[in-house]
Amino acid sequence: MSHGSASLRSRPSHIFMHKPKVSAGTRRKLEQAAAKVMKNAHAPYSKFRVGAAVLLSNGKIFTGCNVENASYGMTNCAERTAIFSAVAELGPKIEIEAVALTNDHGVACSPCGACRQVIYEFGPDATIFFLGKQGPKQAHITELLPEGFRLQ
Ligand SMILES: [Zn+2]
Numbered sequence: 635m636s637h638g639s640a641s642l643r644s645r646p647s648h649i650f651m652h653k654p655k656v657s658a659g660t661r662r663k664l665e666q667a668a669a670k671v672m673k674n675a676h677a678p679y680s681k682f683r684v685g686a687a688v689l690l691s692n693g694k695i696f697t698g699c700n701v702e703n704a705s706y707g708m709t710n711c712a713e714r715t716a717i718f719s720a721v722a723e724l725g726p727k728i729e730i731e732a733v734a735l736t737n738d739h740g741v742a743c744s745p746c747g748a749c750r751q752v753i754y755e756f757g758p759d760a761t762i763f764f765l766g767k768q769g770p771k772q773a774h775i776t777e778l779l780p781e782g783f784r785l786q
Contacts, residue, residue: 656689656732656761661772664689664734665763668712671697672736675712678702683738686712688720691729696720713749717756730757735764742767745778754782 656664664687672685677700684700698715710718713733720728733753737743744764745753753760753775760775776782 656763660689660732661734661763664695664732665736667695667697668734668736671699671716672712672738673699675699675738676701679704679706684712684743685736686716687734688713688716688730689732689734690720690724691731692724694720694724696723711746711749713745714752717752721756726756728756730760732761732763733757735762737765741765744771744773747779750775750779751782754779755784758782758784 667687668685670685671687672683675683675685677683679702680700682700686698688696688698690696696716696719698712698717698719700709700712701715702709712735716733717730720730730753733745735743735745742765744766745762753762757775761772762775762778763770763772765771
């Protein structure tokens with residue numbers, strides 16, 4: 635359930651952003667990158683492909699797709715695949731500015747709880763773009779994960 639009464643929803647969404655930092659052009663670029671990598675998903679069990687593109691504060695974009703396994707619990711989400719790729723290439727001192735998600739069913743799909751915590755670890759001020767129940771949506775990571783924590 636999204637938080638927001640009818641009166642809240644009628645207001646421009648930017649009022650609820652902490653700060654507008656990702657341009658419409660950058661958002662499009664991220665969504666296109668996510669849609670492209672989505673095609674590489676290994677999703678023979680769910681038949682639900684997901685793509686994610688992560689924008690770092692240094693301007694670099696990393697992408698990832700969901701990778702399922704015959705042992706279902708070993709499945710890795712697109713968001714974590716992208717973030718782990720970024721860490722593997724650049725090390726742990728990355729700062730996530732934004733994450734865009736796409737799926738091949740065109741249905742509402744926000745990051746799962748596990749991915750929200752992983753996004754928070756590297757992006758406590760990140761903006762997430764995804765398809766919500768009412769259509770394209772953006773949310774601050776702390777809206778999706780109100781009590782995220784870091785140990786440092
Ligand atoms: Zn996830």
